[in-house]
Amino acid sequence: MTAPRRLVVGISGASGFIYGVRLLELLEQLGIESHLVLSRAAQLTMAHETDYKLADVIARASHHHRADDVAAGIASGSFRCLGMVVAPCSMRTLAEIASGASSSLLTRAADVTLKERRPLVLMARETPLTLAHLRNMTAVTEMGGIIAPPVPAFYARPQSLSQMVDHSLGRVLDLFGLDAGTALRWGEPAPQAGADGGHSATPKELA
Template identity: 65%
Template structure:
């Protein structure tokens, strides 16, 4: 997938609920040694404060490069700037709709458009429920364009012991799509193995 490009990934955090997914993705990418290009929408400033009491400056200190959301001339706005792809976590319906329509009113939608046209991997952790027909049709259109729609659905088969584990597992599965391995994913080895692991965890507590 990387075809010789530097191990760099574009990470965008939009204003949908679930800012923790973007924060944990940034943490995991940093630990994996991946160069991160971070873009935070204006609405995400609000959700970061509301949900996590975090300031964008704290995240900026962890990212390799930070781009302003209105800087449509940034490096990631050009297909000649090689990346592994782009993860939007969480992805708002507005951002999803902009990408599907080809509207590029911000650096986030522009970078996503570039990712699609260069046939790189675009993963959208769309955070909305319930979904009406317009949402579903937009997701279908994006899937036909080559994007991967990955709502942050909890994996209960992994028997998470905490909300943190549940979030980290979901983020790890999203990064799997870029061939970035983390230690956060409890891999499925079959029903018997899963029961044995769960019993081991119970005894360890």
């Protein structure tokens, strides 16, 4: 049975709120139904890092679920989807997912994603990392999750912060078999969608 073309998007309180917002925009462009859930801490980060209002972010999602609505569809394994991305993922959210302690809809949805053996991608944002962080990342990886920190690809020669964000999200969407056209691929022409500069890189250029 083919899963519906929809993805759960969690935004936690880690720095990098723009990753979640931009992910919603890319999913809309790809025709993928998005189900958004934000933690309370995410709304604080939004206020510090951006000029967005909550309504602006919600408007970019196909569906929005409150973090305390544990009766939402995405809290059930019977809710079919392609998987889930937490962008960005705080260390607290990571710890809850690693331990299976679901105190909110966001971490419950992540737990459901793992138990149903669907792709769960966590864009973990923290540095430096403690041993507790590393052990939690290991635990999630052993359960089938994917830790994908938003690391910039300098071979892409990004000219702006938006290019760096788009490249990271393009690589995340690759994990679901979705091509947003924003990731510069080694030895290939520069992407057209979401690009405002840069070119393909080769080993010779980087030597």
